[in-house]
Amino acid sequence: MTGELELVVAEAEELFRDLRLGAVRRWKEETGGLAVGYMPIYVPLELFHAQGVMPVGIFGGGDQLEIIRGDAYYQSYICHIPRSTIELGLNGAFDCLDGMVFPAICDVVRNLSGMWKLQFPDRLVRYLDVPQNFDPEVGGRFYRAELESLAAELAARGAASYDASRLRESIAVYNELRGRVRDLYDLRRREPWKVPTHELYVLLRASVVQPVEASIRLLDRYREAALAADERRPMDQARVLVTGSFCEQPPLGLIRTLERSGCYVVDDDFVQIHRWMECDLPTGGDPLASLVDAFLADSVASPVRYIGEETKGRALLERVERSGAEGVLFCAPSFCDPALLDQPMIVAAVEAAGIPWTAFKYAENNGQFQVIREQAGTFSDSIKLWSD
Numbered sequence: 001m002t003g004e005l006e007l008v009v010a011e012a013e014e015l016f017r018d019l020r021l022g023a024v025r026r027w028k029e030e031t032g033g034l035a036v037g038y039m040p041i042y043v044p045l046e047l048f049h050a051q052g053v054m055p056v057g058i059f060g061g062g063d064q065l066e067i068i069r070g071d072a073y074y075q076s077y078i079c080h081i082p083r084s085t086i087e088l089g090l091n092g093a094f095d096c097l098d099g100m101v102f103p104a105i106c107d108v109v110r111n112l113s114g115m116w117k118l119q120f121p122d123r124l125v126r127y128l129d130v131p132q133n134f135d136p137e138v139g140g141r142f143y144r145a146e147l148e149s150l151a152a153e154l155a156a157r158g159a160a161s162y163d164a165s166r167l168r169e170s171i172a173v174y175n176e177l178r179g180r181v182r183d184l185y186d187l188r189r190r191e192p193w194k195v196p197t198h199e200l201y202v203l204l205r206a207s208v209v210q211p212v213e214a215s216i217r218l219l220d221r222y223r224e225a226a227l228a229a230d231e232r233r234p235m236d237q238a239r240v241l242v243t244g245s246f247c248e249q250p251p252l253g254l255i256r257t258l259e260r261s262g263c264y265v266v267d268d269d270f271v272q273i274h275r276w277m278e279c280d281l282p283t284g285g286d287p288l289a290s291l292v293d294a295f296l297a298d299s300v301a302s303p304v305r306y307i308g309e310e311t312k313g314r315a316l317l318e319r320v321e322r323s324g325a326e327g328v329l330f331c332a333p334s335f336c337d338p339a340l341l342d343q344p345m346i347v348a349a350v351e352a353a354g355i356p357w358t359a360f361k362y363a364e365n366n367g368q369f370q371v372i373r374e375q376a377g378t379f380s381d382s383i384k385l386w387s388d
């Protein structure tokens with residue numbers, strides 16, 4: 001790696017590995033503002049920003065955390081992210097957060113929001129119920145009311161009051177961030193050897209634990225350095241789309257393993273929040289309506305949205321087509337209901353289209369990848385040897 005590229009990736013990795021959220025602490029010292037954590041997958045980041053609140057993505061403890069107390073809160077047959085999140089809450093890693101928002105993803109997160117309320121009664125704890133009815137007159141009105149009440153709760157905790165013109169400005173800032181992320185995804189699609197996924201991934205993880213403006217600068221520096229890295233040459237790897245990893249994130253070692261086993265990841269759903277909306281949001285008009293409309297009409301076909309099976313199968317096939325993927329890796333956290341319940345329907349669509357696929361599961365704290373390496377390596381070889 002060249003100097004600047006190495007530097008940017010190291011900076012991002014440091015932010016990603018900092019479970020005590022040093023960048024958030026520094027921002028709070030400098031600004032005196034509120035910081036509020038949120039669980040994956042989607043929350044309206046623009047609204048927090050417009051009220052002077054730093055939204056902080058909480059994506060679990062990964063493979064760096066020993067779970068001591070977290071296990072006592074959960075039965076054994078559920079995913080890992082709630083255990084590590086509660087562990088981090090109890091060990092003080094999140095004491096810089098003034099609150100937590102739990103978006104409606106699944107029962108596990110709903111349950112975690114209740115536990116958080118009991119454990120941290122003095123902090124803001126908000127369950128954000130997002131609509132599962134996409135009619136503007138039903139789900140739209142409901143979601144708008146949710147956003148208004150979230151804005152009021154933030155203001156009651158000391159954030160700035162809701163202001164439409166500030167929200168329009170914040171939407172413009174997040175459009176910039178979304179644009180930068182989209183550009184990097186496009187570049188990786190075209191020339192995956194220039195943007196290895198393990199680098200893109202740490203940049204995305206860094207982007208949720210520091211101010212948005214700093215994230216935009218980091219992504220710009222990375223793009224420039226990656227484009228200038230002439231020493232990176234294409235290799236004979238299979239192009240794969242990875243799906244199922246939208247909430248609990250795979251360990252970085254797993255992503256590296258996929259790449260080392262002969263796969264170029266050309267699309268994925270890691271840290272999906274900056275790609276949750278497929279288009280930029282309007283920066284004029286009623287900004288709350290823009291957030292609502294975008295959520296209803298432009299959100300990705302995620303397993304946590306109650307939309308038709310055919311829509312999800314079709315959306316995945318479109319992504320395969322767009323990314324030029326030669327195969328699909330279903331890579332979901334163990335016990336993740338939304339991912340694993342959708343998988344048979346999506347597999348049916350992929351099989352009907354004659355696209356090679358394979359599946360495996362992980363936990364965020366896995367440390368051994370030999371079996372996955374063999375499976376992904378065999379998959380990649382079979383694509384290279386026998387695909388059209």
Ligand code: SF4
Pocket residue numbers: 079080081082105106107108109247248333335336337338339
């Ligand atoms: S990993 Fe899956 S089951 Fe676990 S909290 Fe996330 S969406 Fe829910």
